[in-house]
Amino acid sequence: MLKIVLVDDEPLIVKGLESIIPEFEQEIEIVGTAPNGAVALDLFSEQHVDVLLTDIQMPVMDGLELIDAWKKKQPTTKTIVLSGFEDFHYIKRGLSAGIENYLLKPLNELELKETLIQIENKQVTNKGIPREEAYYILRDNTIWRWLHMRINKEEWEERLALYDMTLGQTKNAVLIQIQPTKEVNNADWKNLSEEYRLEYPFMLLTPENEIILGIEETTSLSEQILTIQSDIKNYLKNDAFYLFVSEKVQGQKMYPQAFRQLTRLQPERLVQSSGSLIAFQKRTKHTWRPKRKQHQLAKLLVMNNEKEIKAWIRSFFQEWLDHKVESDPHQMLHILSELLVLMAEADPKELTESMEKIAEETSIEGLEATTLTYAIRYYNRKKQTDQSKSPIIQNVLNYIKEHFAEGMSLKTLGNDFHINAVYLGQLFQKEMGEHFTDYLNRYRVNYAKEELLQSQDNLTIIASKSGYTDMAYFYRQFKKHTGETPSRYRKIHQ
Numbered sequence: 361m362l363k364i365v366l367v368d369d370e371p372l373i374v375k376g377l378e379s380i381i382p383e384f385e386q387e388i389e390i391v392g393t394a395p396n397g398a399v400a401l402d403l404f405s406e407q408h409v410d411v412l413l414t415d416i417q418m419p420v421m422d423g424l425e426l427i428d429a430w431k432k433k434q435p436t437t438k439t440i441v442l443s444g445f446e447d448f449h450y451i452k453r454g455l456s457a458g459i460e461n462y463l464l465k466p467l468n469e470l471e472l473k474e475t476l477i478q479i480e481n482k483q484v485t486n487k488g489i490p491r492e493e494a495y496y497i498l499r500d501n502t503i504w505r506w507l508h509m510r511i512n513k514e515e516w517e518e519r520l521a522l523y524d525m526t527l528g529q530t531k532n533a534v535l536i537q538i539q540p541t542k543e544v545n546n547a548d549w550k551n552l553s554e555e556y557r558l559e560y561p562f563m564l565l566t567p568e569n570e571i572i573l574g575i576e577e578t579t580s581l582s583e584q585i586l587t588i589q590s591d592i593k594n595y596l597k598n599d600a601f602y603l604f605v606s607e608k609v610q611g612q613k614m615y616p617q618a619f620r621q622l623t624r625l626q627p628e629r630l631v632q633s634s635g636s637l638i639a640f641q642k643r644t645k646h647t648w649r650p651k652r653k654q655h656q657l658a659k660l661l662v663m664n665n666e667k668e669i670k671a672w673i674r675s676f677f678q679e680w681l682d683h684k685v686e687s688d689p690h691q692m693l694h695i696l697s698e699l700l701v702l703m704a705e706a707d708p709k710e711l712t713e714s715m716e717k718i719a720e721e722t723s724i725e726g727l728e729a730t731t732l733t734y735a736i737r738y739y740n741r742k743k744q745t746d747q748s749k750s751p752i753i754q755n756v757l758n759y760i761k762e763h764f765a766e767g768m769s770l771k772t773l774g775n776d777f778h779i780n781a782v783y784l785g786q787l788f789q790k791e792m793g794e795h796f797t798d799y800l801n802r803y804r805v806n807y808a809k810e811e812l813l814q815s816q817d818n819l820t821i822i823a824s825k826s827g828y829t830d831m832a833y834f835y836r837q838f839k840k841h842t843g844e845t846p847s848r849y850r851k852i853h854q
Contacts, residue, residue: 363389438460442463812846
């Protein structure tokens with residue numbers, strides 16, 4: 361848990377911070393507040409504090425005086441400064457004091473949240489951090505926000521001046537992301553990071569401790585990139601890394617565009633060996649498509665067949681491993697994402713957790729283990745839920761899974777199961793939380809989505825296989841449930 365002290369002579373600022381910080385997902389305790397540095401030092405400097413968040417200009421003792429005095433008592437405390445644009449000469453002094461970040465007023469809540477997350481992630485020593493390293497942490501935070509386009513032009517230009525940075529506009533440039541694997545030696549990685557700090561003007565460590573380099577075409581970019589790949593192997597003494605390279609951009613000011621390219625390259629590591637150079641121009645041509653479709657697993661999940669669920673997952677990933685080189689990792693991740701959406705059952709927390717787990721995995725074997733975990737969790741949860749459903753609704757659900765492509769309605773189901781159609785509709789809505797037609801259309805659309813990506817059939821055939829004979833109705837239902845037309849969905853996601 362992060363323990364934080366808030367120091368500001370403006371009561372509204374303090375109340376605002378007290379209001380928004382508890383809403384962050386982290387475990388944070390606000391130890392107390394103070395109207396100036398002298399009071400904060402007197403009341404809280406003897407208590408353990410992880411983060412000191414202070415204004416700069418305050419009466420009696422300003423923020424920088426407070427930081428200097430506080431560091432003598434608690435050198436491990438991280439400090440965040442609140443300021444306005446007119447305070448940049450103070451910020452220059454603050455850099456030498458080792459501040460973690462400074463936030464401009466009015467406060468950007470997202471930046472504060474990200475800063476606190478980074479502080480929590482970097483709590484690895486009780487000795488404090490050197491001031492030079494603190495300067496780089498602060499600079500890295502700013503560049504990271506810029507690459508994500510979370511900083512406006514005026515603030516970015518001010519901060520460039522603060523760090524004495526300039527960005528070229530004329531030469532071709534590329535952005536490089538060096539990502540360590542779990543097998544990396546931490547000491548070797550640290551040495552590599554420190555060496556690149558000295559060698560490259562545009563270098564930062566991400567919150568995940570990955571290295572990002574920007575290089576200009578002073579000599580051949582290809583030769584520079586290959587030299588970097590060779591250097592990394594020499595420093596790490598193994599291949600415990602991936603090297604992602606963006607396409608050329610015109611000038612360093614286009615690095616945010618290059619960074620988006622790097623983000624889209626990340627899934628390629630699933631089909632490449634560690635130590636590989638992964639670039640847009642060097643991607644393997646993807647020619648293989650899986651025979652097993654997520655609809656099959658969705659059906660097994662709904663039917664609650666644990667043995668066959670495990671067998672399908674094992675076979676799906678084994679087939680992928682057998683065709684690893686020619687497979688499309690983006691398509692495979694899309695299949696898994698569709699399954700995770702189903703298994704999360706509209707639970708935002710579980711969906712976010714499962715998507716993050718999938719995004720973190722760097723191997724097909726790791727994805728298999730993660731998928732199996734969430735599938736069994738879904739199975740156990742559904743098994744308990746189904747026991748509370750009436751036998752008639754369980755029979756209807758099983759019938760839909762087997763015959764969804766056939767014509768059916770509450771009336772035909774009522775005849776098949778010898779029950780009044782109106783009563784069946786009311787019972788279905790009560791136990792399932794939605795109308796029968798909505799459930800049926802959602803099931804059919806999910807099947808159609810899969811067919812659009814996995815087959816080359818035309819839309820008429822796919823509509824028919826999904827249970828639709830009226831193309832206009834198929835289009836309306838598909839757009840209702842996905843927000844896109846079938847043809848656009850296929851174009852975007854395939």
